[in-house]
Amino acid sequence: MAVQKIAVLGSGTMGHGIAQAAIVAGFEVALFDISQAMLDKAGETVRGNIDKHFIAKGKVTEEQGRDILSCLKLNTDMQKAVSDADFVIEAVPESLDLKKKVFADLDRFCQPHAVFATNTSVMSVTAIAGATQRVDRCIGTHFFNPAAVMKLVEVVTPIGVSAATIDIAVAVLKKMGKTPVKVKDVPGFIVNRLLGLLYQECAQIVLEGTATAQEVDTAMRLGANHPMGPCELADFGGFDVIQMAQDATYEYTHRQRDRLNILYRKMIEAGRLGRKNGKGFYDYHEDGTKTAFTIFT
Ligand SMILES: NC(=O)c1ccc[n+]([C@@H]2O[C@H](COP(=O)([O-])OP(=O)(O)OC[C@H]3O[C@@H](n4cnc5c(N)ncnc54)[C@H](O)[C@@H]3O)[C@@H](O)[C@H]2O)c1
Known part of the structure; x- marks a missing residue:
């Protein structure tokens, strides 16, 4: 046809x-x-x-x-x-x-x-x-x-x-x-299943204080040649969307590493959804610039 x-x-x-x-x-x-x-x-x-x-x-x-x-x-x-x-x-x-x-x-x-x-x-x-x-x-x-x-x-x-x-x-x-x-037809298909691991791990690195979101992003842009760092990408995708995808993946795999990182749940509770509302790992400003957000003071 x-x-x-x-x-x-x-x-x-x-x-x-x-x-x-x-x-x-x-x-x-x-x-x-x-x-x-x-x-x-x-x-x-x-x-x-x-x-x-x-x-x-x-x-x-x-x-x-x-x-x-x-x-x-x-x-x-x-x-x-x-x-x-x-x-x-x-x-x-x-x-x-x-x-x-x-x-x-x-x-x-x-x-x-x-x-x-x-x-x-x-x-x-x-x-x-x-x-x-x-x-x-x-x-x-x-x-x-x-x-x-x-x-x-x-x-x-x-x-x-x-x-x-x-x-x-x-x-x-x-x-x-x-x-x-x-x-x-398996949750995450290919791309989101693999990106999910990146989102999980970058949140864990930031959560445990190993490096800031900015440092993670700079490292992955310059060290792995990624066009966007994982925290920037997570902001772009939206934490609510990541939550939905990760929950569906976890329900399928039941692997601990696929469980949504607590940092995303906390960020969502704090009203930070990523770029869509101007508040994620970064604060996005009306003039198109962004600044790092201090997650834990
Ligand atoms: N946004 C993304 O990055 C992205 C990427 C890949 C896949 N998706 C998927 O694509 C789909 C759409 O996402 P989106 O981001 O474009 O959503 P969106 O909210 O931007 O757009 C959804 C549109 O559907 C309309 N709508 C609501 N009920 C409807 C109905 N019964 N019949 C026809 N239209 C209706 C809404 O008015 C709205 O215009 C979702 O399943 C989403 O998971 C989104």
């Missing part, structure tokens, strides 16, 4: 980036959200990105840029958005109940051949697929933030998915300029 029409559900951080990558690749995209305000914001962001990163840089002409944008349709009516889609990518908030409900609705609204993909980071793709009568056509496509830019997409294969569905997902992602990597 050649995919032409894609529906993206949820127009937030991930949804609008996925939609952008899809229209740039030549797909017709219906972007659905329950919030008109979020859709408007997503439409504006995508328009701005096409202007700034494609037209202004001479990658496409102004006319080609308009043609690309004309492939994006914003919609607050889910049934309309998905009824003629060949491939649906769900990027609604990280709640198993919500995702199961969305997949059950999709099963009713979509054509029989349509493939459903979830962008979940933490939830069981197998459980989400189980809300439909088409388990063989459900899969995980785990994009990374910013979704329009980041090359990797983990293709998460739940129990019961068909080889044809995997092929379709891989073909769609390759056309979007992504590099798909297949992984079984």
Whole structure:
């Protein structure tokens, strides 16, 4: 099956980036959200990105840029958005109940051949697929933030998915300029499972006073050539998200080292969630600068 029409559900951080990558690749995209305000914001962001990163840089002409944008349709009516889609990518908030409900609705609204993909980071793709009568056509496509830019997409294969569905997902992602990597449906997949260890250990180093967050970050940037230090990366990901991911991983592995480091729980209790609220291992200021936060005085 050649995919032409894609529906993206949820127009937030991930949804609008996925939609952008899809229209740039030549797909017709219906972007659905329950919030008109979020859709408007997503439409504006995508328009701005096409202007700034494609037209202004001479990658496409102004006319080609308009043609690309004309492939994006914003919609607050889910049934309309998905009824003629060949491939649906769900990027609604990280709640198993919500995702199961969305997949059950999709099963009713979509054509029989349509493939459903979830962008979940933490939830069981197998459980989400189980809300439909088409388990063989459900899969995980785990994009990374910013979704329009980041090359990797983990293709998460739940129990019961068909080889044809995997092929379709891989073909769609390759056309979007992504590099798909297949992984079984186990919490953390590949990247977050490994990053989780880094997050755990950097928090432990800071907690026991071996080094400060700044020292850890400088060491890993200069010593391991990481573009961001682990504490900076933890701030970027968000401590609440790390908590959810780590709890799910621990529930699966029951290894002590996968248990969320107490420092993250304490930081969350103190209202520090990372960059998203300007307070993590660092304090983030309005002028774009950051300063080290003294965790223990
Ligand atoms: N943010 C990240 O770095 C990141 C990375 C990889 C995966 N993910 C996953 O992607 C998914 C979306 O995350 P996000 O960060 O884009 O969230 P977000 O909060 O930025 O956006 C979610 C959007 O979904 C909309 N929404 C809520 N209920 C809906 C419904 N029933 N139908 C359609 N839209 C609905 C909201 O209005 C909002 O616009 C989550 O599963 C998350 O775990 C996030």
